[in-house]
Amino acid sequence: MNKSLKQSPVVPAGFGPGALAMAIANPGALGTIEAYIGAVNRLPVLTADQETSLARRYQETEDLGAARELVLSHLRLVVAIARQYLGYGLPHADLIQEGNVGLMKAVKRFDPERGVRLVSFAIHWVKAEIHEYILKNWKLVKVATTKAQRKLFFNLRSMKKDSRSLTPDQVTEIATALNVRPQDVTDMEVRLSGQDMALEGRGTDDGETDFAPIAYLSDEGQHEPTQVLEGRRRDELHGVGLHSALDALDDRSRRIIEARWLKDEGGLTLQELASEFGVSAERIRQIEARAMVKMRGALAEYA
Template structure:
């Protein structure tokens, strides 16, 4: 049988199978249509071997896309099953690669997906994308140059384990510098002691000062905003700024003496 007759007979068989599936919901017809197009799945999946995904997994996902295409195919629309199936095969493979290529999904928007599957082949070399090259790629893909640069950065990165591997105790991993020690009992108790020192004990030490000295220390050191100046306090107490400075020095010495035992025991 000549190739032309063989192809004509194959198309006729496909039309019969499609009619059985559409009109009678014949599952055996669907099975035969899927099996007859498995070579198409293998051919399409080869184009995605550069993403580090096993070829068997790509064929498996592409086969799922083929089954969906066979189920949804409408012969009356004038589109060949092969053309319709390619769309679904690629869609399933794309989704699988995006979910499994990295732990964190890289492409979520339509523009990012377009960049993910085209940027590698459009780059001149493996180094970073320059401003001119990013602008050129952005124009060809109808996206923003900033999106090209961002996707190139994402593609050049790699996953990092949070904890060290069992055979690498000295690995510098996020767990080594992202640990939160603030809730550890020792730190909690130390925080409570500091809070007590800064509130109860400080108030007790301030109470040992005379009213004028306390007023000067509180105005100069304990205000959260706009601490008073020596000249402002001098005007308030009708003395010189130098006298205010002397009173402040004496008051601070007395405070330090009262708080020293508490700081040493904290």
């Protein structure tokens, strides 16, 4: 909807300049959520004729004053709907704020000629905005990404008779009622029962910090992306790359390299290998040097 509709609503008598206008965009602007609720509950309710007249005026002339009056007269509806979703642990003011957005969308699309009151038409839009807000903010990991999951998300809690886990019969009953699979009901119950946990601890009065997952999840080693990539490349070089380079050598050269450089505890000397192969130490050094050059060529693709 036009931004001016959201930012410049009519201010009823008895409120300071702009106070309720700010509250529509931010329900906490009046000081407390209770003050906001008290304010909107004192706003007059439109009659059917007044509502139709204002809706026609807005539809025909885009008179924002008419739209504002329609919005203000239905703010109490948003408060009532938002109260139904307090069980998700999200701030009441935020729920109301999102519901207000839905109300304004409803006013923009409302057709007074269909013979339906705005309150009935707006319920869908208000709930849709609140649902979207809850799904985006209730969990870091999204719990409802399909239409069936959304239906489960917003109905499962009310359909459970108590806080205990569902029995197989209850799972089947709910699945039938909502036209979803029993497995979907079981999965959603598990996901809803999980609790969010702060990654970082909060400070305490004595200056200490609560123990939190960040203490044991953090990696004290590599954090910067290029360091991580370098580490992976190094691991690949030491693993697959080294074996590939050794496979490229003849048996004698491989024996010399492994004996000189790949022993866990100290490699053999040139003289020891010279005795093993019956050649001079200088000859062993030459074979070793050529093998190193050949291995560097084989490792080039991993470097």
